[in-house]
Amino acid sequence: MESATPRLTVTQREQWEVDAKVSEIYQFFSSLPHHAQTIMLELRRDKHLEFLTKGLRQLGPSFSVLDANRAWLCYWILHSIALLGESVDSELENRVIDFINLCQDPSGGYAGGPGQMPHLATTYAAVNSLITLGGQRAFSSINRDKMRIFLLRMKQPSGAFRMHDAGEIDVRACYTAISVASILKILDYELVQNVGDYILSCQTYEGGIAGEPGAEAHGGYTFCGMATMILMNEAGRLDLPSLINWVAFRQGVECGFQGRANKLVDGCYSFWQGGVFALIQRLPSLMDQESRSSEVEENQTSGNIRTASSTLSEQECSSELTSSDDDETSHFGDGEHSDIGFCFIKRHAELEPLFHSIALQQYLLLCSQVQEGGFRDKPGKHRDYYHTCYCLSGLSVCQYSWSKRADSSPLPRAVLGPYSNLLEPIHPLFNIVLDKYYEAHDFF
Numbered sequence: 001m002e003s004a005t006p007r008l009t010v011t012q013r014e015q016w017e018v019d020a021k022v023s024e025i026y027q028f029f030s031s032l033p034h035h036a037q038t039i040m041l042e043l044r045r046d047k048h049l050e051f052l053t054k055g056l057r058q059l060g061p062s063f064s065v066l067d068a069n070r071a072w073l074c075y076w077i078l079h080s081i082a083l084l085g086e087s088v089d090s091e092l093e094n095r096v097i098d099f100i101n102l103c104q105d106p107s108g109g110y111a112g113g114p115g116q117m118p119h120l121a122t123t124y125a126a127v128n129s130l131i132t133l134g135g136q137r138a139f140s141s142i143n144r145d146k147m148r149i150f151l152l153r154m155k156q157p158s159g160a161f162r163m164h165d166a167g168e169i170d171v172r173a174c175y176t177a178i179s180v181a182s183i184l185k186i187l188d189y190e191l192v193q194n195v196g197d198y199i200l201s202c203q204t205y206e207g208g209i210a211g212e213p214g215a216e217a218h219g220g221y222t223f224c225g226m227a228t229m230i231l232m233n234e235a236g237r238l239d240l241p242s243l244i245n246w247v248a249f250r251q252g253v254e255c256g257f258q259g260r261a262n263k264l265v266d267g268c269y270s271f272w273q274g275g276v277f278a279l280i281q282r283l284p285s286l287m288d289q290e291s292r293s294s295e296v297e298e299n300q301t302s303g304n305i306r307t308a309s310s311t312l313s314e315q316e317c318s319s320e321l322t323s324s325d326d327d328e329t330s331h332f333g334d335g336e337h338s339d340i341g342f343c344f345i346k347r348h349a350e351l352e353p354l355f356h357s358i359a360l361q362q363y364l365l366l367c368s369q370v371q372e373g374g375f376r377d378k379p380g381k382h383r384d385y386y387h388t389c390y391c392l393s394g395l396s397v398c399q400y401s402w403s404k405r406a407d408s409s410p411l412p413r414a415v416l417g418p419y420s421n422l423l424e425p426i427h428p429l430f431n432i433v434l435d436k437y438y439e440a441h442d443f444f
């Protein structure tokens, strides 16, 4: 996946063309009787599954389409299948594990395809794929010792991470490194040190987070930056009111999200932007942000990062921390960092959704969903696995956005269309189906 290009404001004509297509769909929908509307809002589960399974079966050492992205394809497809509450048969599962293993570099991390250079983004995709598959064979194929060595090799003196040897330094690299380390329970002070300072330097005057210092705020990087800060327990250092304000204004008249100001709506931002709301809902009260920020400054001067950046109180986390298997895994990670993701998801949502979750579901089901299976960016575009993964992830975020507990079944009114549209809930810090996350949490 490439970094966002410099801002190219869309022309009025491009905006008009999208709005014309979207409003034609919505007008047609409004003209239908209720039962026909329900049919139009139906999630085409079988068609999606057919499209996804076909894509997965085509993957293999000799398959050269999107060659450097094959680990990503595994994740996009497997995660989509898991969101639909389905799984792959054991023969296909073993083939995928073997294939991902071929992408594992002898010195740690995963490449996008066999024999290629290990890369942080494909490492994240490979690890998330294996966790989504679940089970002893998938989990134990990950070399965690070597992984830690790879992550440390990508770490820069500034604290940030590089995508690969001699590669770009950006917020995606920070997120993928910290996410992988956190879920594999190898996250420690050495990996975390100064990452927060780098991410803070990427929060722009608009409130969102850019890919690198001085660049433009973008939904993809805002998700990455926010999730990374939470995983390090440093979210309180961000200017959260202005971040929330920026994300909230990215949902437009088409009902979907745009990635940045003056750009077009796109289904994949349902997760990148919608996911930020899922994160915000589980942060402790934003009201005390001001007092926390001054505490942060005080503690930073004294070098006390952990206390300075606390957004999850010690007490809230302590029971989970003590009940985990930290003792057995103490040579990996440090107890302070390894269970933040677990504590986070156990918290009740403190806020109602700060975006229009029904409107977003409407955009996803009527404008992004392709009747023959798969999802797309917007009407007029082709379906692909990337958009299928992030549209389904965004749909799940919407459906559970009114639920206090991450895994409790939503009320019917939170789910647009028939209740059979309901997807599996995700862990929003990692974008992994919740049950799969718990299985990995127990294993590592």
Ligand SMILES: CC(C)=CCC/C(C)=C/CC/C(C)=C/COP(=O)(O)OP(=O)(O)O
Pocket: 001, 002, 003, 004, 005, 121, 124, 172, 175, 176, 219, 220, 221, 224, 258, 259, 260, 263, 264, 266, 272
């Ligand atoms: C985990 C991981 C690696 C996350 C990456 C997150 C991320 C940066 C996503 C956005 C990537 C993307 C499609 C940018 C589009 O820029 P554009 O200029 O083509 O599109 P725009 O007009 O919508 O801004």
Ligand SMILES: [Zn+2]
Pocket: 266, 267, 268, 269, 377, 387
């Ligand atoms: Zn997109």
